[in-house]
Amino acid sequence: MTGTTTRIPLILDVDTGIDDSLALLYLLASPEAEIVAITCTAGNVPARQVAINNLAWLELCGREGVEVSLGAEIPVIQPLMTTEETHGPQGIGHAELPAPSQEISARHATAVWIDTVRSRPGEVIGLVTGPLTNLALALKLCPELPLLLKRLVIMGGAFNYPGNTTPTTEWNIAVDPDAAKIVFDAFSVVPADRRPVICALDVTERIEMKPEHIAALAEAAGSTPAEIISPDDALGLRSTASNTVIRHLSDAVRFYMEFHRDQDQGFLAHMHDPFAAAIALDPSLGTTRAATVDVELAGTLTRGQTVADWRGMWGREPNADIVVDTDPAEFFRMVIDRVGRFAREVG
Structure with a gap:
C-alpha cells in the first residue's frame, strides 16, 4: 500500500458462505479497504458457524x-x-479451515454497528452480504x-427477475424479509x-466464476501444480x-460449482457477494438506476419479493440505487489480480 492510498472503512455484515468468503479475501487483498469489524448473522449457515468461518479465514490470511x-x-x-446444501x-464447501484461535467478540453485532457509526460519523x-437482520435490529x-x-x-433482492429461493424471492431477503423492509424504510431519509x-440477482448472476478463473488465480499466486477443476472430476475431489x-478457496468453490451444476445452471x-464488495470500494464498477424499493410481506406466494418503483408511481422519493449493469470480465480481472497477489504474499 502506498502512502497516498485513501482507506475506506467498512463494516462487513455477513453469513459466510462460499461467496462471502471470496468477498472477504477480496477486501483483505485490497489496500484501500479498512475492515473495521465483521458482524455475523444466520443465513447460509447458523450465526456461530458464520463467526467461526470468518475467524478462520482471517487467521489463515x-x-x-x-x-x-x-x-x-x-x-x-x-x-x-439455512442452506447447507448450497x-x-x-x-x-469442501474446505476444511484450521480451527481459529481468536475468540468471538464479547460485543453483540448491533453494538458494533451503532458504536462504529457514532464514533466515525x-x-x-x-x-x-447476508440477511439484513443485524442492521434492522441496530x-x-x-x-x-x-x-x-x-x-x-x-447484496440482495431481485428486480423484474426470477428469484433463487422462491419464484419471486432472493435468498438474503427471503431469510428475513421483515428486516429488509425495516432497512429500506429507514434509509429513505x-x-x-x-x-x-x-446488488441484486439481475446482475450478480452474471458474475459467473468458472474453472478457468480458479486456474488463473492459482497461477497469479504462484501455486503449483496447475489448479484444474473439471466437471469430469470425482465429486468432492x-x-x-x-x-x-x-x-482452501478452490475446495470451497468446487462445492459451489457442483451445486450449480446440480441445479442445471452449469459448472x-x-x-454475488464479491461483486458487492467490489462495488463498496468502487461504485463506478456498476451502472445504477434510482428506484423506490419496498418488500412484500403479506403475499401468500410472494412474501419476501423486492419491488422497485422505477417511475415514481407510488409518489415516494427513490430510496436506493440499483445496479443494473456491469462488466463481469473486468470484475474477474480485478479479483484475479488482487486475490492472486494476496495469496502469493500469504503463502
Whole structure:
C-alpha cells in the first residue's frame, strides 16, 4: 500500500458462505479497504458457524485485530432457514479451515454497528452480504444510523427477475424479509448521493466464476501444480495446491460449482457477494438506476419479493440505487489480480 492510498472503512455484515468468503479475501487483498469489524448473522449457515468461518479465514490470511462479533441467530419474526446444501455443512464447501484461535467478540453485532457509526460519523460504509437482520435490529436502537453511515451496499433482492429461493424471492431477503423492509424504510431519509446501493440477482448472476478463473488465480499466486477443476472430476475431489489460500478457496468453490451444476445452471459459481464488495470500494464498477424499493410481506406466494418503483408511481422519493449493469470480465480481472497477489504474499 502506498502512502497516498485513501482507506475506506467498512463494516462487513455477513453469513459466510462460499461467496462471502471470496468477498472477504477480496477486501483483505485490497489496500484501500479498512475492515473495521465483521458482524455475523444466520443465513447460509447458523450465526456461530458464520463467526467461526470468518475467524478462520482471517487467521489463515495472517490478519489480526479485526473484531468478529456475533449477531442475530434467528430472523426478526419468521423461523430461520439455512442452506447447507448450497454452501456445505460448515458453509465453506469442501474446505476444511484450521480451527481459529481468536475468540468471538464479547460485543453483540448491533453494538458494533451503532458504536462504529457514532464514533466515525459520515465515514463508514456498511456492506451487507447476508440477511439484513443485524442492521434492522441496530436501526431499532439507533434510528439515526442511516444518517451516520457514509453509504450502505446490499447484496440482495431481485428486480423484474426470477428469484433463487422462491419464484419471486432472493435468498438474503427471503431469510428475513421483515428486516429488509425495516432497512429500506429507514434509509429513505438519506440524501440522493448516499442512497443504498443494491446488488441484486439481475446482475450478480452474471458474475459467473468458472474453472478457468480458479486456474488463473492459482497461477497469479504462484501455486503449483496447475489448479484444474473439471466437471469430469470425482465429486468432492480435493485440491493439492501448494498455496494454502488457493487450496482452501478452490475446495470451497468446487462445492459451489457442483451445486450449480446440480441445479442445471452449469459448472460455475455465481459470485454475488464479491461483486458487492467490489462495488463498496468502487461504485463506478456498476451502472445504477434510482428506484423506490419496498418488500412484500403479506403475499401468500410472494412474501419476501423486492419491488422497485422505477417511475415514481407510488409518489415516494427513490430510496436506493440499483445496479443494473456491469462488466463481469473486468470484475474477474480485478479479483484475479488482487486475490492472486494476496495469496502469493500469504503463502
